[in-house]
Amino acid sequence: MEYKRLLITAALPYANGPVHIGHLAGCYLPADIYVRYQRAQKRDVKFVCGSDEHGVPITIRAMKEGTTPQAIVDKYHELIKESFHQMGISFDVYSRTSSATHRETSQAFFKKMFDDGAFEVKESEQYFDESKQMFLADRYIVGTCPVCSNDNAYGDQCEKCGSTLSPEQLINPHSALSNSKPIKRKTQHWYFPLNKYETWLKEWIVEGKKSEWKSNVYGQCKSWIDAGLQPRAMTRDSSWGVPVPLPNAAGKVLYVWFDAPIGYISATKELTPMWSDYWQKEDTKLVHFIGKDNIVFHCIIFPAMLKSHGGYILPENVPANEFLNIEGEKVSTSRNWAVWVHEYLSDFPDQQDLLRYVLCANAPETKDNDFTWKDLQTRVNSELSGNLGNFVNRAFVMMHKLCNGRVPAFHKEATNESDLALIADLKEAKEKIEAAIESYKFRDALSEIMAISTKGNKYLQVNEPWNLVKTLETTPANQKRIDNCIHLSLQLCANLAIFINPFLPFTAQKMCNMMKVVERMLDWENGGRVDLLKVNYPLREPQILFKKIEDSEVADQVEKLKTRSQQVMELKDSTLSNNQTEPSPEKAIIQFEDFAKIDLRTGIILQAEKVEKADKLLKLSVKLGEEERTIVSGIALYFTPEEIVGKQVVVVANLAPRKMRGIESQGMILMSENEDGKLVFVSPTEPVAPGSEVR
């Protein structure tokens, strides 16, 4: 299809923290490169983004810091927006989901779907905090993790051991708001029956996008669709978010994942009154740039919403990137293992392009990749500085030395093979770069550009004008060869500026300045031309395009990363151990009779084996006196079956039996936890007869 205009979106960053370089590499930088390229092609393109400001984590954070959700999002919205701006991420609009436009847009969207009968109302039981008179999202419920015994596990996840949880699993659950024990209460929500869109999604994605979408994206989608889709609640009980636009819906807001993607639409509305052209005309190409964590929402849920609402176009592509690791470890905001963009900007002022280059050259396009400061140094020093920067500098210095600071003429009669080869290479490179960018292979495109620079260096090496100048007295005709060589080298510089512009816009600007040309020269159609700089035109003195990175800078950054992360972990450890020494306020005093109800006995593990189809379960045979019990225990992550056979343990002998993975567990093994979070058996210090009572 011939597209008349493009709408490019980049994932809305969540406004409860700053952005790190993984965000840039995964989403914003590729999107920006693509957009800058399209602008240079003079195509009608809009680039929209904004802060995602609703959802539970923001309310939690506000609560912890004793402030309001609005204050949190105001702070991070500004920080994130400024980081992007400084990095040269050239959004046409950077909006936010707390804006009035967005509230109206998302409410209207919901209302239309509601009026069309797109939702199903369902009643369910949710946890409710009586003292605060509000429903609690899973994350609002805090308790002890059943896996690692962390006292601060959330109802959806334990951040210490990473287990996925549900509130029912927490030991001693309590409200994060009031510390009171939550009760269950009935509530109703509007569900979007995704299952009704299965057939359509199969047709659209599984059959239609197989060869178009990246394999990681396609595979994820197919996996979800094949597994079968479930109706999904599109509303929540909360005071923070877009109110559900219906009567009798007090205290209900739109689910953050319902309203967030609509944020793309509202941002476009704020940008232009022509917004509907970009969202509702079939000859618009819509592309969502996201990280791999967002695939299901952008490829399945949001398209289904658009389809249900009607009148909207669907994404032509969703080129999701994988994750970027830092110095060999996964990025973790809670461990503060990350390189924050605003910190890079203050540590490396005016060197945005260095980071843009490295993040693109090593972008996680097909798999998770690793970022190291050492690699940044190597790439900057040898590729940017040694190859590209050095070539431009050589061309300019020689022009000043051998050609009076002016663009020399190109003498056709003195043309040699290397001239012709260079001109041909340039035209070929342009096509390769275009093809790579159009198919979202930015890494390839960038290396093609660097290859041009390498060719430039070789071209100088072959023609060696610095030697020709010494032969002028005996062979004056060589001046023409010098002219041709410098002339073409300079035209190559102009081309490099054009090609590099989407990737390294700050550098392209510097080069324009050196060549004394206006920005219009950077129009993509000029690529491949060798008459961009006019003969006899005086050019400026060269400036150093890329400063080298010193070893000490690398060491400083690595050090900074490590010590900061260590500090966070120490802080966490200390708060954690404080929590452990203090008796939990929720555990009420019990009477002796209550304690006596528990039948604790020592036992010996006779056999142990892994439970089929379960990662964490071991099936144990435990001898308690004459009796032998089968107990299923969730300790397989910490112990192999072999090492625990013969171990003395303490067993809750009168716990009601419970089936797990089809095996009836007749008791529970008592475990404690060491400082690393590893489980440890509670066991008598001396051998005791199996079945002995523990009192």
Add this chain to the structure above:
RNA sequence: GGCGAGGUAGCUCAGUUGGUGAGAGCGCAGGAUUCAUAACCCUGAGGUCUCGGGUUCAAAUCCCGAUCUCGCUACCA
């Protein structure tokens, strides 16, 4: 356990629909050069393409099995 994506030179990564002796950058060894940000240019060493089967005249590439890494998901008291 299920599903998805990966496992290619010391390191970071490319390898389109199976087909000339398997690639790039960095690093390493040697050479050449001095216009240039001690940069650039040339040459070379280095890979049983995770392992094991199979299809084929031909497999890094297709199929089956194993194994490791990452992600989603299930189980977790």
